[in-house]
Amino acid sequence: MNSLQINKLFKCLIHISENSNSKKRLLSSTSSLSLQPNLNLNSSLLCQPIFKRNLFQIAIDGPAASGKSTTARLVARKLNFEYIDSGAMYRTITLAALRENLNPTSLVDIHKIINIARTSKIQLITTNNGTPPSAHTSPPQPLVPKTRVIFNEEDITEEIMLPEITRNIMGIASNPGVREAIVSRQRAMAECNGYNGYNGSNINYDKEEKEKNSNSKRKQGVVMDGRDIGTVILPNANLKFFIIADPKIRAERRLKELKRIKEMENLEMSEVLADLLKRDKSDIERKISPLKMADDAILLDTSGLSIEEQVERIIKLALEKMRKSDNMRSDNSDKHLEKL
Numbered sequence: 001m002n003s004l005q006i007n008k009l010f011k012c013l014i015h016i017s018e019n020s021n022s023k024k025r026l027l028s029s030t031s032s033l034s035l036q037p038n039l040n041l042n043s044s045l046l047c048q049p050i051f052k053r054n055l056f057q058i059a060i061d062g063p064a065a066s067g068k069s070t071t072a073r074l075v076a077r078k079l080n081f082e083y084i085d086s087g088a089m090y091r092t093i094t095l096a097a098l099r100e101n102l103n104p105t106s107l108v109d110i111h112k113i114i115n116i117a118r119t120s121k122i123q124l125i126t127t128n129n130g131t132p133p134s135a136h137t138s139p140p141q142p143l144v145p146k147t148r149v150i151f152n153e154e155d156i157t158e159e160i161m162l163p164e165i166t167r168n169i170m171g172i173a174s175n176p177g178v179r180e181a182i183v184s185r186q187r188a189m190a191e192c193n194g195y196n197g198y199n200g201s202n203i204n205y206d207k208e209e210k211e212k213n214s215n216s217k218r219k220q221g222v223v224m225d226g227r228d229i230g231t232v233i234l235p236n237a238n239l240k241f242f243i244i245a246d247p248k249i250r251a252e253r254r255l256k257e258l259k260r261i262k263e264m265e266n267l268e269m270s271e272v273l274a275d276l277l278k279r280d281k282s283d284i285e286r287k288i289s290p291l292k293m294a295d296d297a298i299l300l301d302t303s304g305l306s307i308e309e310q311v312e313r314i315i316k317l318a319l320e321k322m323r324k325s326d327n328m329r330s331d332n333s334d335k336h337l338e339k340l
């Protein structure tokens with residue numbers, strides 16, 4: 001964002017505080033602003049109080065293949081919340097760096113990678129027409145919503161899941177400059193109006209889905225999963241979970257999932273387990289935003305649970321908490337009325 005654009009934004013903000021009628025105008029102009037590539041909008045600048053959308057926030061963290069994203073997507077669909085896949089953004093930056101042959105250990109290259117993290121257009125579009133989970137359990141599990149990842153207008157959903165990306169992510173996710181850029185964007189996605197990277201898409205994805213999404217009820221909350229959601233991205237989340245599972249069980253589940261891909265039919269369990277453990281070690285040991293359980297998070301071990309059971313546990317707690325905060329709000333407004 002250049003100084004001219006920053007000035008323009010500040011002028012708008014001053015104008016708004018003077019004239020509340022312009023609120024709507026600014027909000028709509030910000031949605032289109034935020035969708036332009038090459039704009040490095042800092043979340044604290046974007047998230048002035050008038051931009052804040054007060055959503056119920058559920059943060060889910062945990063090690064690789066513990067069941068975070070499966071659970072988060074289903075919880076979000078059941079509660080009609082927005083889902084944000086934070087790992088997809090690190091995967092996208094990694095893909096972009098690999099395509100341009102950039103090495104995160106080179107000082108020159110890392111600046112280019114940080115620039116990609118700051119300025120590229122990344123859109124996460126979660127649609128409800130999902131895929132079956134890899135677990136063949138009885139009764140059959142629900143379809144898991146899928147997140148399409150659009151990078152500068154290109155659909156890279158499948159490509160970012162390739163093992164080459166997963167293997168190269170560590171050097172990029174542990175870089176402070178990359179994280180700073182991604183953290184601002186992720187907070188803005190969860191907290192700010194006009195920063196969902198969705199409406200301006202000209203990718204021609206499922207028309208019916210697009211219509212359903214645009215007509216759907218306004219989202220009341222957000223579920224975000226990753227490694228630092230409860231500790232760094234959304235430290236004030238209404239509910240935080242740390243999902244774990246026995247490493248062997250995680251590896252078995254991931255193996256089942258990967259074996260569906262033709263090129264990976266011969267993959268060995270030992271290879272998958274070693275990859276998971278290596279990634280966990282790197283995520284836990286990195287200096288910046290390491291993987292760790294937030295003090296106020298609830299531990300959920302999915303080793304012996306079905307997908308449905310783990311989803312139900314989170315939904316139950318979320319509904320209880322939402323009901324409580326609704327009651328508190330109506331109690332407060334009753335008190336206010338009594339005073340009047």
Ligand SMILES: Nc1ncnc2c1ncn2[C@@H]1O[C@H](COP(=O)(O)OP(=O)(O)OP(=O)(O)O)[C@@H](O)[C@H]1O
Nearest residue numbers: 064065066067068069070133134135253257306307
């Ligand atoms: N309770 C469960 N029983 C059986 N399979 C499960 C269960 N929970 C999740 N899975 C399966 O385990 C695999 C890994 O789950 P998922 O992708 O949700 O993990 P994740 O924590 O998001 O992983 P990553 O951090 O690597 O993105 C998926 O194939 C999913 O269908």
Ligand SMILES: Nc1ccn([C@@H]2O[C@H](COP(=O)(O)O)[C@@H](O)[C@H]2O)c(=O)n1
Nearest residue numbers: 086087088090169173226227228279283
């Ligand atoms: N909040 C996050 C999310 C992810 N990462 C890094 O990206 C890797 C891939 O994440 P997936 O959830 O898609 O498997 C992960 O291993 C982390 O290195 C992160 O640092 N912070």
